[in-house]
Amino acid sequence: MDIMVMLIPGAVLLGLLGLGAFFWSLRSGQYEDLDGAAHRVLIDDED
Amino acid sequence: MATVTAQQEAGCPSGLAPPPSEDERPRVDLAAFVRHDKAGHDTLELMVTGAKCAGCIRKIEGGLLALPGVAEARLNLSTQRLRVAWTPGAMPPERIADTLTRLGYASAAFDPEAAQRKTDEEGRKLLRYLAVAGFAAMNIMMFSVPVWSGEGEMGEGTRTLLHWVSALIAIPAALYAAQPFFRSAYNALKARRANMDVPISLAVILTLSTSIAETLQQGEHAYFDGITMLLFFLLIGRYLDHRLRERARTAARDLLALQAVTATRIGEDGHADAVSARDIEIGDRLLIAAGDRAPVDGVIEDGVSEIDNAMLTGETLPVAVRTGDVIRAGAINLTQRITLRATARAENSAVAELARLIEAGEQGRAKYVRLADRAAALYVPVVHSLAALTFIGWMFGPMLLRALGYDFADVGFRGALQNAVAVLIITCPCALGLAVPAVQVVATGRLFKRGVLVKSGDALERLTEIDTVVFDKTGTLTLGKPKLAAPVSADVLLAAASLARISRHPLSRALVEAAGPGAPAANAKEYPGQGVEAEINGLTARLGRRAFAAPGAVEIEDGAVELWFTLGEKAPVRFAFIDALRADAADVVAELKRRGYRVELISGDRPAAVEAAARAAGIENWRAHVSPAEKTEHLRELRAAGRKPLMIGDGLNDAAALAAAHASASPGTAIEASQAAADLVIQGAALSPILEALTVAKAAHNRALENLRFSAAYNLVAAPLAALGFLTPLIAALAMSGSSMIVTLNALRLQAQTRS
Known part of the structure; x- marks a missing residue:
């Protein structure tokens, strides 16, 4: 059961990492224009 | 007088778009922004x-x-x-x-x-709460699953350790993510009311504290998983609801932003500047360019033009005006720039009068109680009394049973409280909280794709109760713009259109539309209120009123709007125009009747025009020459007679009636005030989205009722189990997520449903 000492913090850390990633995406405005993002994939880069 | 050469027209190669107004408008000073x-x-x-x-x-x-x-x-x-x-x-x-x-x-x-940031922030905050609740729910599940599956095998120490880890995540997460509920509950209590958030907040606080107490005593009934999951599901419902309202709010705000600068004022020194309609004083001289709307009532000081009163009165014919004539706010100046001296401030103009009627109408609608609120009003007292009864029952029940000679062990204060909390958790309003918003989001999303903007969730609910549909004529049942009535030979049409291309007059635009792309005639010159003159192959061509273009022609009395065209010495040609019905108007009316709705037509236009439109659309009940106040009155009468009218209109004269109706819709071409007053805005030239909206609203209502019934049935089974003390954290978690998922999946069924 000693392994739990490693596993529990590890698991929670991974979860926090995901939460942090979500907050980052929210702050950097990735949820601001969901319609535009769907259309932008269709634009070819010119260079 | 406008002289436009083909060269200047080059910016508009198709010749289909109206020529840009030649008036230099003062620029909005962008530097300020x-x-x-x-x-x-x-x-x-x-x-x-x-x-x-x-x-x-x-x-x-x-x-x-x-x-x-x-x-x-x-x-x-x-x-x-x-x-x-x-x-x-x-x-x-x-x-x-x-x-x-x-x-x-x-x-x-x-x-x-401006206001825009604030509401955006609200949505982002909700997403953050949602993310924290989701993170906590999933991670705690990771510790809860071993506890459940290890039942009987896991040692008490391990279980308590896992509970402690759960508590460490759940306590801060729940206190953070439950903020919107706490805040709303606090505000409600402060105002001495109770809303859905009061029981939610109570459940969160009670569950957290009993679970902590349980963990301290190394017990097994810790509901950290349940409480975070409850918050997660509730926040999903809250976020969906927010998005729905945000979409409507953005539309309204954009209109306001666009209306901020609306008038051109000429100062003492002849210098023109842009002012907001609110700042116009009586006696101000205003420049109304062709195509602009008069912001206030006024008298024409200089200029000859034609104005379009369709938005104000429903009349289709443009009215010729000249110096000294009165123009009411909302009228559109059609052909030529005019100078107007304001005779009223914006708040005293005809438009403001209508705005007051709109406000009065909306108050009647505010009394509508939403489906979810009606359910909550039933739910809150029942669940809370049940929880209280559970507590009292377990507190004193065993004593009573022993007094009667049965063998029954005491559970004490802790046990009684635990069972009461179990009732609060299992009857959690998450299915209830999701039941209606999930359905409405799916329904409005589907309608949005079909070109129908639904402004609010309760608009959808009110739409299901409709039994009468009242149409406005001009611009709603009809296209609101003239259309060439009878075909004319192609070369004559093209020649006439080449003159019409330089004019902004609605009849000219109709002619151009009928003729298709082409080049304007050389040396074309417009005489305001009269017509256009040009030279075609060395011959003089004239297009316009009979008196201007073909003074010798015989008058034809058929009530149609007309343009005359002469080329050189050839016989004059008459173009007759009608305000054509929307292509699917008759079909939509027939379908509405088939579905059992009473259909009415009510218009401010001349009786002959209204009767013709009513006959063409197949509507038996029609009224003509109706003033805006009478329209509103008619809708009040309908409501007083127990009917639930759906008003469909587009003009300023309809705006008050739209607000007074039980539900209302406006085409996307409608004036802003009407779009703001209407529950639905329909894009595109067809009326059939109305049918789609009615169908989807009915289906959504059924789904929402199914969801509420399911939640009630689920509570009927789960609550007694919890009250009797059979609930474990595992059952609570399964029941809660299961019921929320069923409710959401049922809502998604709307998306898959085929169109009827």
Whole structure:
């Protein structure tokens, strides 16, 4: 059961990492224009 | 007088779009809207109308990035907002607006510091709460599953350790994510009311504290998983509801932003400047360019033109006006620039009168109680009494049973409280909280794709109760613009259209539309209120009133709007125009009748025109010459008689009636005030989306009722189990997520449903 000492913090850390990633995406405005993002994939880069 | 050569027309190669107004309008001072960002750039936010696809994004962003010094141009397609950043001094901000105009998109600057940020922030906050609750729910599940599956095998120490880890995540997460509920419950209690958030907050606090107490005593009934999951599901419902309202609010706010600058005032020194309609004083001289709407009531001081009162009265015919005539606010100036002396301030103008009628009408509608609120009003007292009864029952029940001679062990204060909390958790309103918003989001999303903007969730609910449909005529049942009635030979039509191309008059535009693309005639000259004269192959051509173009022609009395055309010595040709019905108007009326709705037509236009439209559309109940106040009165009478009318209209004269109706819809071409007053805005030329909206509203109502019934049934089974003490954290978690999922899946069924 000693392994739990490693596993529990590890698991929670991974979860926090995901939460942090979500907050980052929210702050950097990735949820601001969901319609535009769907259309932008269709634009070819010119260079 | 306008002289437009083919060369000047080049900006509009198809010849289909109306010529740009030749009047120089004072520019809105864009410099006032420019902000500075951290990177040292000047930035400007603009509302862009008309951008729809990837091509638009590319055209707009590409066009702006080509301007000198522009570092960033980003169009947000969802909000139709454009942000441009450029090196200070590299170019005047006006170049941005000019570039957009050249690309074919209308734009308006608005203050980014205004209300807009606040509501955006609200949505982002909800997403953050949602993310925290989701993170906590999933991670705690990781510790709860071993506890459940290890039942009987796991040692008490391990279980308590896992509970402690859960508590460490759940306590801060729940206290953070439950903030919107706490705040709303606090506000409700302060106002001595109770709403759905009161029981939710109570459940969160009670569950957290009993679970902590349980963990301290190394017990097994810790509901950390349940409580975070409950918050997660409730926040999903809350976020969906927010998005729905936000969409409607953005539309309304954009209208306000665009209306901010509306009039051109001529100062003492003859200098023109742009002012807001609110700031116009009596006696101000205003310049009304062709195509502009009069912002206030006034008297024409200079100029001859024709005005379109369709939005005010429903009349289809333009009215000729000249110096000394009175124009009411809301009338559109059609052909020529006029100078107006204001005789009333904006708040005393005819439009403001209508705005007051709108407000009065909306008050009646505010009494409508939403389905979810009605369910909550039933739910809260029942569940809370049940929880209280459970507590009292377990506290004193065993004592009573022992007194009666049965063998029954005491559970004590702790046990009684635990069972009471179990009742609160299992009857959690998450299915109830999701039941209606989930359905409404799916329904409005589906209608949005079909071109129907639903402004609020309760609009959808009110739509299901409709039994009468009241149409306005001009612009609603009809296209609201003249259309060539009978076909004319192609070369005559083309010749006449070449003259019409330089005019903004609605009849000219109708002629151009019938003729298709082409070049304007050389040396064409417009005589306001009369017609257009030009030379075609050395011959004089005239298009316009009978008196102007064909003075010798015999008058034809058939009530139609007409244009006459002469070319050289050839016999004059008459073009007759009608305000044609929308293509599917008759079909929509027939289908409405088949579904059992009573259909009425009510218009401010002449009886002959209304009767013709009613007959063509198949409507037996029609009224003509109805004033805006009478329209509103008619809808009040309908409601007083127990009917639930759906009003469909587009003009300013309909706006008050739209607000007074049980539910209302407006075509996308309607005047802003009407779109603001209506529950639904329908894009496109067809009326059939109304049928779709009624169908979807009915289906959504059924789904919502199914969901509520399911939640009730679920509670009927689960609550007694919890009250009797059979509930474990495992059952609570399963029941809660299971019921929420069923409710959501049932809502999604709306999406899959085939059109009827």
